[in-house]
Amino acid sequence: MTHHSRGGRRRALGACLAVVLTSTLGTVIGSAGGPAAAHPGLPLDVFDPVSVTSGQMRDETPAEFETELADYKERGLLPVDVEVDTVGGWRGGATFQRNTDGRTWWLRTDMTEAAYEQRQADAREAGLRQVDIEVYEVDGKRRYAAIWIENKENLASAVRHDLTDAEWESWFEQQRAAGRMPVAIQQYATDEGVRYAGVWVRNPTGVRWAEWRGLSEADFQRKADELESDHRLFAFDSVRTSAGQRYSGIWVENTDGRRWRVQRDLTKRDFWNWINRSSDEGFRPVSYERYETAAGTRYAGIWRQNSARPQWPLRGKVDKLVKAELEATDVPGISVAVMEDGRFSYLRGFGNADVDADGETWLDADHVLGIASVSKAVAGVLTMRLVEQGEVALADRTSAHITDIPKHHTHTIGQLARSRGCVQHYRQGGGFGDDKPYATSRDSAEDFWDDALVCVPGTYNYSTHGYTVLCAALEEATGDDTYTLLEERLNRPFGLGTLNAERLTDRQARRSKIYNDDNEEIERPDRTEKVCGGGMESSVRDLAAFGEKVRSGDILTEASLRELWGNGGRGYRMGWRADDDAAGRRMVWKDGSNEGTQSFLHIYPDDGVVVAVLSNREAGGHDMPKLARDIGALVVSS
Structure with a gap:
């Protein structure tokens, strides 16, 4: 279990999110939280509007993925998270929100390492910075997916993959010393053991954050409980190892009282239940994760308050009226x-x-x-x-x-x-x-x-x-x-x-x-x-x-x-x-x-x-x- 302490303290204007996870099935970790922007987000308001059009595609085949990606781009949305899982067949997804300032973006999947390195160089040349990374295998061969966005803020960033725990630790210290914070983390199994990939970016507002990795389910939950009062889970990944399921997360300081919701270890049906419930209750999706466990494929998601509905003063009273009717009459x-x-x-x-x-x-x-x-x-x-x-x-x-x-x-x-x-x-x-x-x-x-x-x-x-x-x-x-x-x-x-x-x-x-x-x-x-x-x-x-x-x-x-x-x-x-x-x-x-x-x-x-x-x-x-x-x-x- 590895712990990294929090960065410097200053008021945050926003925050960012990579992939996410939560407590045990059906439990919400964060009932209220600060700004939850997504991958591009650093703590900047442009990535976390109070209310914004959003969308998400999940579990798509390669052809479906490309078709929907083009549709989201045509509709003027920006990708904030990419997810690819290849157990049982290639399935991909991404989360989007309105591209409020019209910035250029790239999303690419199924890149070889050489193609990925070339795309990184092309992005730097074009004035884009990377904000998310996915590492996976197709037919036993390493592949990469990534998102780049136009670097209008001119923020310094860094990306690495295939790091051992010790290498990540060393890189962590270098990036923190440079005034950067992690905005994406992935852990994945290889023949040589678990490896890490991540994205760091300059932290211009000095928002407080905490990063933990390699945690058991129980340790992850304890850490989430400890941080719940003043931080929100902001990036997440999970991997199945010989020692059991392991979880990694990044937490960021909560600042503005807007609510957020996280769920983890969900079956596909339960994940869809939470997707629809969250939409009803006024939350937008900002990320999801699909991962393998000893019990089979599981899902995690994070949602961000996107309307006044979560804080409607009469919400609890209406809930009570409907629940009483449901319980008294057993209507389905x-x-x-x-x-x-x-x-x-x-x-x-x-x-x-x-x-x-x-x-x-x-x-x-x-x-x-x-x-x-x-x-x-x-x-x-x-x-x-x-x-x-x-x-x-x-x-x-x-x-x-x-x-x-x-x-x-x-x-x-x-x-x-x-x-x-x-x-x-x-x-x-x-x-x-x-x-x-x-x-x-x-x-x-x-x-x-x-x-x-x-x-x-x-x-x-x-x-x-x-x-x-x-x-x-x-x-x-x-x-x-x-x-x-x-x-x-x-x-x-x-x-x-x-x-x-x-x-x-x-x-x-x-x-x-x-x-x-x-x-x-x-x-x-x-x-x-x-x-x-x-x-x-x-x-x-x-x-x-x-x-x-x-x-x-x-x-x-x-x-x-x-x-x-x-x-x-x-x-x-x-x-x-x-x-x-x-x-x-x-x-x-x-x-x-x-x-x-x-x-x-x-x-x-x-x-x-x-x-x-x-x-x-x-x-x-x-x-x-x-x-x-x-x-x-x-x-x-x-």
């Missing part, structure tokens, strides 16, 4: 989104999207679930969009667009949208046709439109079937099927991502599994017969974003919003319900339930608050409407 999973004045204050999945013999997949804010009757609220907005675009009018007779609909359908577009068309609801008539896929809403409507109306049009009669007739009329008016209308008039123009008609043939949707009241997995039924009444799907993130874009006037004009929601009071509007809370605040919402899901979208239009909640079970005691209302009341009252 619940996802929650809260927006305030156009920004996400809270995103989180609880429980599981999938439970099987191989382990758990945590539910997160990007898992897609059916939104059931919340689809009616979306259909109401779609109708008003088409009114604004001159495609239909609320006063239009439905038969003006569906010219061959039976004559007893005397209702208007507006009456159907307000559940006043008197079309049957469940158990009021023959109902929907066979359990089969429908290409259009008209195809479904034809199966039941011969049935008599159940009241005089203009009378309130809540009806899922009525929304199918509504969207059949919208199809006839525009010439587009319902899926295309949702895609082209709402989804794409307003960036609503997963919010669309549910199509089971779409295998790209990242759907949660769904469960019956006994928490047994059930097949997802085809709902194309009622897209506008209960057959749409969304992630909780995109559902909340939809609510906010409606509330803020991005999608509809103020006049259309008054038509959609009214100006207050209680009642059923165009797919929405409206009421005032006990304090007189205006609320609009829509609830829904279908096989395998409960949904609720809750908006305070005048207070800028949107709450969306989804679950992956229909019944069994849990109550998503109450949960969403409790969360909404907590937020507006605060």
